[in-house]
Amino acid sequence: MKSNNLIRHENTIKDITKDGKMALAYSGGVDSSILLAVARGAGIDVLPLTFDIAKAREIPQVRNNAKDRCYHCKKLMMSTFRKEAGEKGYEVLCDGTNSDDRKQYRPGLKALEEEGVRSPIAEAGLTKEQLRAIGRELGLPVADKPSSPCLLTRFPYDTFVSEEMISAVGKAEDIVKAAGHPACRVRVYGETAKIEVPKEEILSAETNDSLMANVLSALLPIGVKQLDVDEKGLRSGTMDE
Numbered sequence: 001m002k003s004n005n006l007i008r009h010e011n012t013i014k015d016i017t018k019d020g021k022m023a024l025a026y027s028g029g030v031d032s033s034i035l036l037a038v039a040r041g042a043g044i045d046v047l048p049l050t051f052d053i054a055k056a057r058e059i060p061q062v063r064n065n066a067k068d069r070c071y072h073c074k075k076l077m078m079s080t081f082r083k084e085a086g087e088k089g090y091e092v093l094c095d096g097t098n099s100d101d102r103k104q105y106r107p108g109l110k111a112l113e114e115e116g117v118r119s120p121i122a123e124a125g126l127t128k129e130q131l132r133a134i135g136r137e138l139g140l141p142v143a144d145k146p147s148s149p150c151l152l153t154r155f156p157y158d159t160f161v162s163e164e165m166i167s168a169v170g171k172a173e174d175i176v177k178a179a180g181h182p183a184c185r186v187r188v189y190g191e192t193a194k195i196e197v198p199k200e201e202i203l204s205a206e207t208n209d210s211l212m213a214n215v216l217s218a219l220l221p222i223g224v225k226q227l228d229v230d231e232k233g234l235r236s237g238t239m240d241e
Contacts, residue, residue: 005126006134010042012124016092023047023085023093031096033142034135035121047090049081067157074108078115094118100128105240146183154187156239165222172218179211183234186215191225199233
């Protein structure tokens with residue numbers, strides 16, 4: 001028997017896609033992957049669309065990590081998707097925004113509104129955890145995949161972020177994950193960096209000398225000289241605090 005949340009999600013998708021067709025901004029993350037599975041399970045013809053994020057880094061506001069960078073990135077992404085979807089006969093364009101996203105600082109939401117993008121998960125009133133529960137109900141491995149926001153969120157606003165900096169942080173986080181902390185962030189503050197892991201994992205991370213040395217080594221090329229474990233633990237929106 002389907003859960004009430006799954007039924008509500010399916011019904012919302014059907015209401016949005018009157019012609020049974022939907023183009024989807026697909027990132028491969030938790031939200032868009034579960035949305036794709038639920039929509040197809042409900043008999044919707046879904047066209048997944050992907051975007052080369054490197055194109056957005058040509059935008060000055062994105063390259064310089066402006067506070068409204070997400071707006072400019074989403075604007076380019078969704079306008080590109082809107083054109084591609086229209087050319088292929090898909091009138092409705094959706095994304096994986098959930099109801100939690102609407103409660104946080106998300107400048108990209110303005111771009112979604114401007115481009116007429118629908119958000120079936122949020123419109124169904126589903127939180128991230130409720131969506132994950134739906135994913136588990138459907139037996140989707142992605143349901144328990146840790147969230148992985150854009151790597152630009154690892155740097156303070158109004159900081160020029162090069163490809164080398166992005167690559168270094170990505171490598172550093174891979175090291176942390178391989179050490180047994182799949183949900184993590186590595187934030188860079190000039191010459192200092194901080195590892196964020198769930199609070200119950202802080203002690204094991206900060207006492208792992210090999211982990212700390214390897215992460216610092218990965219960050220040395222971008223000028224990081226000191227590495228700590230953030231005592232506040234893993235959280236969303238650290239740079240907005």
